[in-house]
Amino acid sequence: MTDVLPLDADVVPARRVERSLGLWFGIAVGVGGMIGAGILRSPAEVAARLPIPSLFLGAWIIGGIYALLGANAVAELATMVPRSGGQYVFVRRALGEYAGFLVGWNDWLSTAASVSALAIVESEAIGALFPALAPHLLPMAALALIVTTIVLLRGVRESDRAQRATSLVKAIVLLALIGACFAWRLSHAGEIAPARAVIVPTGLALIAAMVAALQGIIFAYDGWTGIVYFSGEVNDPGRQIPRALAGGLLATMLLYLLINAAFIAVLPLSALAAAPLAAASVAAVLFGSHGGTVVQLLIALVLPSALVANTLMCSRVGLALGEDGLASRSFARVNAGGTPDISLIAGAVVMELFLLTGTFDRLIAICAFLFVASYAMSFASVFVLRRREPNAPRPYRSWGHPWTTALVLIGSLVFLVATVAAEPRGGLVVAGLLVLSYPAYRMVRSISGTVDRDRG
Secondary structure, eight states: OOOOOOOOGGOOOOOOOOOOOHHHHHHHHHHHOSGGGGGTTHHHHHHHHHHHHHHEEEEEEEHHHHHHHHHHHHHHHHHOOSSSHHHHHHHHHOOOOOHHHHHHHHHHHHHHHHHHHHHHHHHHHHHHGGGGGGGGGHHHHHHHHHHHHHHTTTTTHHHHHHHHHHHHHHHHHHHHHHHHHHHHHTGGGOOOOOOOOOOOHHHHHHHHHHHHHHHHHHHTTTTTTTTGGGGGBBBSSSHHHHHHHHHHHHHHHHHHHHHHHHHHSSSOHHHHTSSSHHHHHHHHHGGGHHHHHHHHHHHHHHHHHHHHHHHHHHHHHHHHHHHHTOOGGGGGGGOOOEEEEEEEEHHHHHHHHHHHTTTTTHHHHHHHHHHHHHHHHHHHHHHHHHHHOOTSSSOOOTTTTHHHHHHHHHHHHHHHHHHHHHOHHHHHHHHHHHHHHHHHHHHOOOOOOOOOGGGG
């Protein structure tokens, strides 16, 4: 069974992606994809549900462990099928072309929409820092997308450097904020009032509060699959992909724990819970009237790595869809620098259209339902391929399978049910889109002449 369908003679790309990416890129793209502006806001939502430090910090640890177990399962798939394209690649192999179509196109569109949203937030932060630019948010966001695309078009080496540099800046900025929080705590140790007694949920109420808090935390860890999008471009994927997945997650988990510990070193959990933007309330204590400016500077410096990571990932999904005839075959073209240039440009055009129409928020909300389903299908793929292809080479085997894989699969299904229960109207929209997706899939297959190799 081949990994890539043969392309028509007139659209066979002159080049293929090359294995030139290493461990540090994998960690950087994981950190870049996971950590955005959300961590500056989400601690308030968790604090509102879990009002004591042990529960508050414990929930972030549980969320990180859950993501690590998920990475443990996905690492087996990504090393077994080391091909760029993200979860689409192994869901298609395990569950068939239609399932792959759903995962691939949902991933491509939601990632493009996420980049548009990131560009808007970035331009808002710059506009707050430089008021003369504030009336030009949309052109600034569009320019950010254009500049990012131009840089990444230059090739994989430049993309690697851009991802590592922006992720390093992000880590330095967040560590500086953490240091400022703990320094303030040390200098005001004698002024901190004792924590007031709070009502802590127990029994079923505690379970419900923890589940609700974990929903936001798991979203904060989303993006840990970053290196999987580049499996076909990683040196020694059997070793580097598991290490990059674990390294990116552990680095992010440590930063999240330090940020949250730093926040509650400055503000009691009750005050943090009441804050519309956790980082803004903390910065107001640390920097007084300049707190708002500091937060906007943080956002402006933190987001470029997420912008680069998501733009790169979007291009790799398009690459795989093009190779398999589920998107334009031209998406499979790779330039001299090793970048799928047509896929990258097509993604950028869609991102710009999302900016102009202002529909990215709505699309992200819809795709949030399906992204959980994509994880569930990935975890299910481990079981399917273990049964159907027991003798296939597996450079990395999921530790603790089937128990660890079953745990994250069940967790994803519970999370999906909870998400639909919280937003039933969104669930209905997704159901309607799923109904329409099959005719769309059949039409794409008919146009491309694709043969479903996974079903014989």
